[in-house]
Amino acid sequence: xxxxxxxxxxxxxxxxxxxxxxxxGQGMLRVFIDSPNGITVDDCAVVSNQLTRVFxxxxxxxxxxxxxxxxxxxxxxxxxxxxxxxxxEAQVKLRMPVNGQRRFAGVLKDAxxxxxxxxxxxxxxQFAYADIEKARLKPEI
Numbered sequence: 001x002x003x004x005x006x007x008x009x010x011x012x013x014x015x016x017x018x019x020x021x022x023x024x025g026q027g028m029l030r031v032f033i034d035s036p037n038g039i040t041v042d043d044c045a046v047v048s049n050q051l052t053r054v055f056x057x058x059x060x061x062x063x064x065x066x067x068x069x070x071x072x073x074x075x076x077x078x079x080x081x082x083x084x085x086x087x088x089e090a091q092v093k094l095r096m097p098v099n100g101q102r103r104f105a106g107v108l109k110d111a112x113x114x115x116x117x118x119x120x121x122x123x124x125x126q127f128a129y130a131d132i133e134k135a136r137l138k139p140e141i
Contacts, residue, residue, distance in 0.1 A: 017034045029065050032075075033067060079112075091138050114129070
């Protein structure tokens with residue numbers, strides 16, 4: 001089983017959602033988790049302990065494990081992420097410019113199987129998932 005699948009399966013079994021993961025320098029493995037009730041330090045400890053056991057059984061190589069919430073500027077990775085946060089402000093960066101612009105900020109209005117609709121300055125803009133390089137929620141200040 002690959003690392004992404006191991007993380008997805010393990011976290012789902014614990015009642016958490018895998019938001020993202022990354023490998024850092026010097027054997028660091030960072031895992032970002034979420035749940036409908038938010039994430040506490042205790043949640044991170046539970047997940048860290050469970051992943052440590054699973055990684056030992058699955059022979060997954062890492063030196064340090066860091067488990068945390070995705071933060072206020074949560075990345076949007078999957079279609080379900082976009083759908084879950086309809087009505088909230090987001091920032092989208094496209095792979096290629098549209099009319100000379102790659103970055104857009106606005107309110108998520110819709111997310112279907114094919115594209116995301118973002119209201120930017122009163123105008124609706126649709127972006128195919130394949131065209132989005134990166135997207136994040138815009139934290140409320």
